[in-house]
Amino acid sequence: MNRRHFLTTSLAAVLAPIAAQEGRVPRIILRSSWQTVNIGDIAHTPGVLALLEKHLPHVEVRLWPSKVDNGVDEMLMKRFPKLIILKKEDLKQAFEECDFLLHGSGPSLVAQNDVVKWSKATGKPYGVYGITVSAQSSTVSNAGAPTTIEVLNGAKFAFFRDSVSLEGVKANGCTCPIMEFGPDGAFATDLRDDEKALAFLKEHNLEEGKFLCCIGRMRNTPYWKMKPGHKFDEAKHKRNEAMKEHDLAPLRQAIIEVVKQTDMKVLLCPEDSSQMEINKENFYDKLPEDVKAKVVWKSTYWLTGEALSTYVRSAGLFGAEMHSPIMCIGNGIPAIVCRWTEQTSKGLMWRDIGLGEWLFNMDEESEIPGIVPAVVAMAKDPAAAKAKALKGQAVVHERQRLTMEIVGKSAQAAVG
Structure with a gap:
């Protein structure tokens, strides 16, 4: 200073x-x-x-x-x-x-x-x-x-x-x-809705500290599905369709490896109101049947309080969104971020707070192979992941x- x-x-x-x-x-x-x-x-x-x-x-x-x-x-x-x-x-x-x-x-x-x-x-x-x-x-x-x-x-x-x-x-x-x-x-953000979160976790047999959260998204947010009267954008839709497997397949593989290599479960959850569908079609529906048994798909949208009450009971979060990871780190919970050009430069804040090892640029092919090992490491050693999250939180x-x-x-x- x-x-x-x-x-x-x-x-x-x-x-x-x-x-x-x-x-x-x-x-x-x-x-x-x-x-x-x-x-x-x-x-x-x-x-x-x-x-x-x-x-x-x-x-x-x-x-x-x-x-x-x-x-x-x-x-x-x-x-x-x-x-x-x-x-x-x-x-x-x-x-x-x-x-x-x-x-x-x-x-x-x-x-x-x-x-x-x-x-x-x-x-x-x-x-x-x-x-x-x-x-x-x-x-x-x-x-x-x-x-x-x-x-x-x-x-x-x-x-x-x-x-x-x-x-x-x-x-x-x-x-x-x-x-x-x-x-x-x-x-x-410190909002909480423990009542709703605890009821959901109990219903789906998700134990505190024994599950990871995962969020998928498209290159461009499909506001035409989320906001009445929002005009359909054909160019953005085509870009989304062209890149969805490229962007989401590594996360899907991370889900599979977490389930196969650890005793962790995975919760597929949304950050925006379009992502329940994205998570189901690109993750859950494409998982092997034996993996599905330890994966929970949240089919409904939620507000920030319920989401944060869930995140703080997880062992960490990974995915292609930004603000759920932000809220996680703000509350001392590990979070891995995947980003691309369409999301602006905001994801690079992970480097600014010392969490560059948990940031993956999907536009850089050499970084993509590191996603699965990073997620699995988070699942296998929650204590080390927590310590890293707390260092970022301190910054x-x-x-x-x-x-x-x-x-x-x-x-x-x-x-x-």
């Missing part, structure tokens, strides 16, 4: 509690909650809320969501009973009363237009927490609107969830005063602490 950053973060840690006692507490608008068809997209919000609660307990937070339907609003309020969830008619008052806007984690500067709206309407500061930014799109302007780089330049800080994004915006001329690696907010925790100090300092400075 350089001296300037040390002084900045240390001063934040000292001043924020003092200022909170002597004057009005900061009021933050958290712009987040992008969609509810994916437990990972859901997890961004409770993760950042948990970080604010832990590190800045004196701060008042109001959530400005895009989507909190399908039971997500009830889940959030159960975990964060003091949370204010803004509706459209509440925004004018919130703009007047709040001091700082924090853009939450996401695959991009998702609510870029709303950040601009906040800045123009209030003149008040904002910051960005844990996003991926495509170097190709960051300098593109839409009908004269500010580019992503220009919006980031106006932020008090910008934290990027992978180093590729961070280096990319720097190369494209970003001048934000504080730009650093800041883990995806979903690492901090995340330290970055969360440092980035939240900066959030607190910025929010407190904005109080009039």
Whole structure:
């Protein structure tokens, strides 16, 4: 850590509690909650809320969501009973009363237009927490609107969830005063629905610590199957069909080897609402009959609380998704990630937190043979896998602490 950053973060840690006692507490608008068809997209919000609660307990937070339907609003309020969830008619008052806007984690500067709206309407500061930014799109302007780089330049800080994004915006001329690696907010998600999870595990004879979770996905998320009115994308569908065996066969073989070489069972579970079908057609239906006896296919979608209550009782997770592994590592559970170009640079965060051995690039043929041995090793030596997961978790925790100090300092400075 350089001296300037040390002084900045240390001063934040000292001043924020003092200022909170002597004057009005900061009021933050958290712009987040992008969609509810994916437990990972859901997890961004409770993760950042948990970080604010832990590190800045004196701060008042109001959530400005895009989507909190399908039971997500009830889940959030159960975990964060003091949370204010803004509706459209509440925004004018919130703009007047709040001091700082924090853009939450996401695959991009998702609510870029709303950040601009906040800045123009209030003149008040904002910051960005844990996003991926495509170097190709960051300098593109839409009908004269500010580019992503220009919006980031106006932020008090910008934290990027992978180093590729961070280096990319720097190369494209970003001048934000504080730009650093800041883990995806979903690492901090601590939602639970133990009742549903325990009932499912009991029904399917899955014992704690004696099963692995596996998630399959296509190259491109088939939103046309998940969202009413979403237009079918023939090009993406063809790409999915062309690559599905290439991408999913190694994971299917890992399932087979885990069952044959260990006493572990495997749970096939979804991260988004399209993946029950993917898991059945590409994994379960193609398994040998003797292997199927130790594999459980979850046929229904679930919300983040039930999923996380399941993951923390597993011996680990492997697959082609990102946010279930993120939530696992955030809770000290081992997780192996397979990625490809269509998923942007976000998967490379595994290298940033010291888990490069658990990251496999499916676009690099030389890496694919390592998937099965890595999964089997996780199953055969859960203690070693757990130790590795905890090292990654420690890196995340330290970055969360440092980035939240900066959030607190910025929010407190904005109080009039």
